[in-house]
Amino acid sequence: MTVEAYIVLITLLYIVVAFLLEAMRPGLILFSAAVIFMATGVITDAELIAGFSNNGVVTIVVLFLVNEGIRQSGLITRLAQAYLPRKKNPMPYLLPRIMIPVAVMSAFLNNLPVVVNTTPLLNKWADIMRLSYKKFLIPLSYAAILGGMCTLIGTSSNLVVHGLLLDSGYQGLHLFELAKVGGIISLFGFIYMAFLGNLLLPGKRIDPTDQDYDAKDYYYNLLLKADSRLIGQPVFKGRITGLNGLIIRSVERNNRVIYPEKTPQLKLHSHDHILVTGASDRLNYILAHKEVKLAGMEYLDNVNPQDLKQYEVVLSPRFAGLGLTIKEFNFFEHFNAVVLAVHRNGERITANLNNLKLKVGDNVVLLATAQFADTWETSSMFYLVNYVRDYRPEKTSTKKWLAFSILGGMVLAIVINELVAWGYGMRLNIFFFVAVAALLLFWFRVMPQQNYTRAVSWDLVVTIASALAVSRGIQNAGVAEILAQDAIGIVRSLGPAAVLAIIFLFTSLLNEIITNNAAVALVYPIALVAAQLLNVDPKPFVIAIAIAGASSFMTARGYRANLIIKAIGKYSRKDFLLVGTPMQVMAFILSVWLIPYFWPF
Numbered sequence: 198m199t200v201e202a203y204i205v206l207i208t209l210l211y212i213v214v215a216f217l218l219e220a221m222r223p224g225l226i227l228f229s230a231a232v233i234f235m236a237t238g239v240i241t242d243a244e245l246i247a248g249f250s251n252n253g254v255v256t257i258v259v260l261f262l263v264n265e266g267i268r269q270s271g272l273i274t275r276l277a278q279a280y281l282p283r284k285k286n287p288m289p290y291l292l293p294r295i296m297i298p299v300a301v302m303s304a305f306l307n308n309l310p311v312v313v314n315t316t317p318l319l320n321k322w323a324d325i326m327r328l329s330y331k332k333f334l335i336p337l338s339y340a341a342i343l344g345g346m347c348t349l350i351g352t353s354s355n356l357v358v359h360g361l362l363l364d365s366g367y368q369g370l371h372l373f374e375l376a377k378v379g380g381i382i383s384l385f386g387f388i389y390m391a392f393l394g395n396l397l398l399p400g401k402r403i404d405p406t407d408q409d410y411d412a413k414d415y416y417y418n419l420l421l422k423a424d425s426r427l428i429g430q431p432v433f434k435g436r437i438t439g440l441n442g443l444i445i446r447s448v449e450r451n452n453r454v455i456y457p458e459k460t461p462q463l464k465l466h467s468h469d470h471i472l473v474t475g476a477s478d479r480l481n482y483i484l485a486h487k488e489v490k491l492a493g494m495e496y497l498d499n500v501n502p503q504d505l506k507q508y509e510v511v512l513s514p515r516f517a518g519l520g521l522t523i524k525e526f527n528f529f530e531h532f533n534a535v536v537l538a539v540h541r542n543g544e545r546i547t548a549n550l551n552n553l554k555l556k557v558g559d560n561v562v563l564l565a566t567a568q569f570a571d572t573w574e575t576s577s578m579f580y581l582v583n584y585v586r587d588y589r590p591e592k593t594s595t596k597k598w599l600a601f602s603i604l605g606g607m608v609l610a611i612v613i614n615e616l617v618a619w620g621y622g623m624r625l626n627i628f629f630f631v632a633v634a635a636l637l638l639f640w641f642r643v644m645p646q647q648n649y650t651r652a653v654s655w656d657l658v659v660t661i662a663s664a665l666a667v668s669r670g671i672q673n674a675g676v677a678e679i680l681a682q683d684a685i686g687i688v689r690s691l692g693p694a695a696v697l698a699i700i701f702l703f704t705s706l707l708n709e710i711i712t713n714n715a716a717v718a719l720v721y722p723i724a725l726v727a728a729q730l731l732n733v734d735p736k737p738f739v740i741a742i743a744i745a746g747a748s749s750f751m752t753a754r755g756y757r758a759n760l761i762i763k764a765i766g767k768y769s770r771k772d773f774l775l776v777g778t779p780m781q782v783m784a785f786i787l788s789v790w791l792i793p794y795f796w797p798f
Contacts, residue, residue: 201239201674208233209676209719212667216711222514223712224659231666239670248665249658252369253360256628257353257661258653259635260307263607265652266638268310269645270600273302277315281322288395288403291328292336293387295319299337300344300383304351305608308341312758313580316765331400334766335776336390338758339750343386346379346747348372349627350611354713354746357661358739359627361668361721367735370743372611372627377795378744382784389779397776399768415507415562416446416538417483418492419471425488432463439488443473480507480564491564493535500566507537508563508570510579511764512555514656517578524551532573534565540767558753560764577651580761600643607634657714664718677722678730684723685730693733693798697741698789700724704745705781709755717746733798740792748784750777 198206208230215226231248234240248254267273280298282291302311319337323330345352349359349372359369395402421427430437435444435457448455448463449470457463465471470492475482483491484502497505512519518526528534539546539553540560546553555561561579563569573579610630618624638644644652671677684699700720707716720742728735749755752773753763759773 198679199675201237202676202679204237204239205234205670205674205676208667209671212715213710222656223715224656224663227660227663227667227711227715231663231670234667234670239674240666244669244673245663245666247364247669248662251357251360251662251665252363252626252628253356253358254658254661254665256350256360256631257356258658259628259631260350260353260356261653262635262644262649263604263631263638264307264310265649266635266644267306267600267604268314270596270643271594272597272600272604273306273311273314274318275597276302277318281318282326285326285328288332289391291403292333292391292394295333296336296340296343296387296390299340300347300387303341303344304348305604308345308352308756308758309761312338312341312761316762320765328403329400331766331768332394332398332403334762335398335768335772336394338756338762339386339390339777339780341758342748342750342756343379343383346744347376347383348379349375350631351375352713352747353657353661354717355743357665357714357717358721358743358746361665361718362739365725369627371615372608373615375740375743375747378740378788378791379747381791382744382748382787385783385787386780389783393779394776399772415475415479417443417473417475417479418537419473419483419489420492421465421467421469421471421489422487423467425467427465427488428467430465432457432465437465440473440486442479442482443475445471445473447472480505491535491537493537493564496529496535497564504566505564506567506569508534508565509765510561510563511761512557512559512561512579513577514557515577515654516555516557518555519557520554522552522554526555528561528563532563532565532569534563534569537562537564540764558760558764560767577654596643599641600638603634603637603641603643607631660712661714661718664715667715668718668722671719672722672726677726680723681726681730685727693731693737694789694793696727696731697737697792698785700727700738701741701745701785701788704742705748705785708746708749709752713746713749713755717742731798734796737792737796737798740796741788744784744788744792748781750780750784752777 212226212230215221216223220226221229231240231245235242235245276298280294282294286294299311299315315337316334319333320330323333346355349355349370355370355375363369427437427439430439432445432448435446437445445457448457448465449472450466450468455463471489481503483489484505517531523536523539528536536550539550539562541556541558607630610633611627614625614627614630639646639649685696687699700723703723704716704720707719710716711719721739724738724742725735728738749759750773752770753759753768762768763773
């Protein structure tokens with residue numbers, strides 16, 4: 198191997214380790230790798246810059262504006278209100294009824310706003326229907342993934358593959374080309390979740406005749422007031438007279454945590470910190486209670502307790518306080534809000550909150566006034582996931598109709614463009630239609646023009662552009678040929694179908710480590726070389742990369758929608774593995790079987 202090849206391999210190892218350790222933001226990790234390649238002569242400065250002008254990258258930037266306009270119009274929320282079932286039914290009916298509309302929306306919109314805007318309504322709906330919310334949030338995220346793999350604009354990694362094809366001199370993907378495989382995977386996915394979801398998903402199994410269900414509990418840190426009549430009261434089976442509807446989970450006393458189930462004779466002392474759980478309606482009860490007060494309420498002494506509301510937010514990669522402790526960041530100073538609890542990796546953290554360092558994906562429960570939602574509902578620093586003003590269907594405003602018309606017009610124009618290209622050989626770039634749609638959303642005031650650049654995830658843009666530069670470095674150094682030869686050498690006797698399977702698996706593995714956009718960019722040059730060595734059409738391999746990059750079911754790490762759902766639903770890694778492994782295996786088997794049928798070698 199050449200010196201450049203060793204540099205590339207060492208840098209690729211750095212990328213994997215840096216992602217696993219979460220050493221920096223994804224964009225910085227990959228940009229660092231691209232700059233290393235440029236500094237060592239593996240790529241030129243022009244090749245690094247070319248990633249930022251790639252057709253797929255530019256289209257993704259403008260699609261962010263379209264997605265934000267649709268989100269701010271309230272169209273996603275209105276559609277969710279319309280399709281959620283009005284009656285309790287068996288799971289084989291409920292899940293497809295929820296998943297199919299979400300998949301359709303995700304086929305034309307970014308998955309993230311669809312999931313974030315639908316989740317609060319889904320939680321409220323589950324509560325009204327007296328159903329366990331844990332049975333619906335993972336299927337919601339999976340539905341968004343399934344819809345995203347069916348169209349060119351359904352997920353950003355599809356557009357990355359499209360841009361790479363164009364840069365390599367090949368014809369790009371059609372709008373619905375991936376649906377030939379993605380649609381079939383989606384169909385099997387809906388069936389799988391409908392009939393096995395009740396069994397595999399966490400939470401109480403749903404029986405339409407059963408009135409008992411898993412209500413969503415909230416945690417509250419309480420302090421006994423100095424003259425509280427609860428001092429000296431015994432705790433029996435987690436309950437105490439005077440705290441109705443609340444269960445005592447633990448008592449923190451003199452830096453020691455005491456659990457009621459392990460201390461039968463437990464009595465409350467003055468200055469105890471009491472951790473309790475209860476339904477969301479217990480908040481007003483606690484605020485009006487004369488014997489206890491919420492920890493942190495000293496910041497909100499001047500606020501009428503009736504004006505306070507409980508919010509849940511999930512910290513996004515753009516949150517300003519990442520890496521800082523709650524005490525260092527000071528939520529009250531920034532948001533006029535008090536932190537009640539933090540959930541991470543399915544576990545609740547309430548003790549010693551002030552010294553907890555904040556991370557992407559943390560589910561933070563806040564106490565604030567209604568002004569919090571008005572001010573921060575459109576913030577890019579976090580996703581506001583549990584505040585629902587009213588579950589009743591809203592009237593369809595002019596803004597929603599405009600948003601629906603512009604989105605429908607964009608999709609229809611792209612379809613007509615494909616038909617014209619098929620019949621007459623003339624095709625406009627998909628960027629043209631996306632750009633026109635974005636401008637119409639601004640011109641008709643569906644989305645305000647102030648700070649419009651906030652809608653763009655620039656870290657994602659840097660991630661993709663840098664990954665394309667790294668991809669070019671893999672090609673220039675000959676590493677793609679080395680890796681392709683090794684893969685072919687292992688399965689040469691089994692033919693190109695076995696190589697396609699390896700490419701799919703390799704992309705899926707990287708997808709869980711370094712994000713889907715980077716994964717498809719890094720595997721793409723290897724797929725091209727493999728096709729050349731086998732003397733076959735590279736299209737089947739490229740389709741496999743796109744489908745593998747768009748599907749991430751086993752973990753929350755590789756897909757932002759999964760990460761948010763994990764935080765909101767307080768799921769564990771085991772939950773995703775249990776439910777997602779069969780989905781991932783099914784996607785793999787169907788892809789390896791169907792791709793050569795639709796795109797012969």
